[in-house]
Amino acid sequence: MAGLTAGPVEGEDLWLWLSRRAWPLWLERGIDWRARAFHESLTLDDHACTATFRRLRVAARQVYSFALARRHGLPRADEAVELGLDFLRRTAAHPDGGYAWRFALDGRVIDSRRDLYDHAFVLLALAAASRVAPPEPLRREALALDDFIEQRLAHASGGYLESLPPALPRRQNPHMHLLEARLAAAEAFGEVRFLRGAEALLNLFLARFLPDGCLAEFYDDDLRPLESPHRAEPGHHSEWLWLLDWQARLSGRPAPAGAVAALRRFLAAHGRDPATGALRDAVWSDGRVIAGGARLWPQTERLKSAALGGDPAEQAEARRVLATYLRPDGLWHERRLAEGGMSPEPAPxxxxxxxxCGIAFIAQPDGDARP
Structure with missing residues (x-):
């Protein structure tokens, strides 16, 4: 396949890499079929998993990924979705509602906290799975989970607790992914309550998460930014641009122009490393770089915001940069190091x-990364 045998994967081949290399490899090597669970990571040299635990978010995210893969024709991906749903129902479900956080390899719960960030991904998984599995049980589970979030995790100062038991600092990130999950659930199940919940999160974003025209990451218990200047992550700026567009299309109302402009201004001024073209991991809100290097995930979020921005040069650079992280075998380098080389750590x-999500969004005519 062109672009996969030597050098980086070319931008126009990203979809082929995902559908013909990455999804099949993770279906074959990324699942512990005997234990009926997902592996945490795969080593770059022999595609083995060396992790000694399992996480709720991995189970939920893999259900999403394999549901998308099944809809695009990957054989046996539906079996992976069913395995993941079984893990959520039999292993992760907490007797008091919600889902436990971390597990031993044999399925024992080793940390029973209930984490907002991970619960958002369970809701996303249920929405995604409804397109390849019987939807009615998943709709009931999604409603029950949203009830749990509203009744047990709502915070008096607005938004939601980080977890049960509560933890500090509070973050915008779990709220962002809960918005994503509720938009997905609104599309998948047709329930108005998910769209209303998404609108409440949009209002919270506008009121609290853009204190100076730049997205803040960490907050005190009353949702005041912990620092000034504060930490900002360009990847999350890109992610919010994608979500604001999605929210606007579902609600029938325009995206908030001021917020969109502020996010794009910050990305243009401070998001990109001029030496590599990669989106930085984190900077201060005044533009100073916190640490060198660039992880993989911000590059995938940049694909989506660049596609929505309409600048062909930005779109081409986003594809080119991401391609430099990808390996022909279907794995990837998780981070570019500050000195410029790629990390040899296992691919998570x-x-x-x-x-x-990112590659499907730009590759499919209907933007079919959404559940």
Whole structure:
């Protein structure tokens, strides 16, 4: 296949890499079929998993990824979706509602906290799975999960707790992914309550998460930014641009022009490393770089915001940069190091969600990355 045997994967081949290399490899090597669970990561040299635990977010994200793969024709991907749903129902479900956070390899719960970020991904998984599995049980589970979030995780100062038991600092990131999940659930199940919940999160974003025209990451218990200047992650700026567009299309109302402009201004001024073209991991809100290097996931989020921005040069660079992280075998380098080389660490399963969502969004005519 052109672009896959030597050098980086070419931008126009991203979809072929995902559908013919990455999805099949993770279906074959990324699942512990005997234990009926997903592997946390795969080593770059022999495609083995060395992790000694399993996480809720990996199970949820892999359900999303394999549901998308099944809809695009990957054989046996529906079996992976069913395996993941079985893990959520039999292993992860907490007797008091919600889902536990971390597990031993034999399925024992080793950390029973209930984490907002991971619960958002369970809701996304249920929405995605409804397109390849019987939808009615998944609709009921999605409604029950949203009830749990509203009744047990709502915070008096607005938004939601980080977890049960509560933890600080509070973050915008779980709220962002809950918005994503509710938009997906609104599309998948046709329930007005998910769209209303998404609108409440949009209002929270506009009121609290853009304190100076730049997205803040960490907050105190009353949702005040912890620092000034504060930490900002360009990848999340890109992700919010995609979500604001999605919210606008579902609601029938225009995206908030001021917020869109602020996010794009910050990305243009401070998001990109001029030496590599990659989106930076984190900077201060005044533009100073916090640390060198660039992880994979911001590059996938940049694909989506660049596609919506309409600048062909930006779109081409986003594709080119992402391609430099990808390996012909279907794995990837998780980060570009500050000195410029690529990290040899195992490829984490959780990043398949970012790759699946970003590449499918730009490759399919209908933007079919959404459940």
């Amino acid at each position: 399963a959780s990043s398949l969600y970012h790759l699946s």
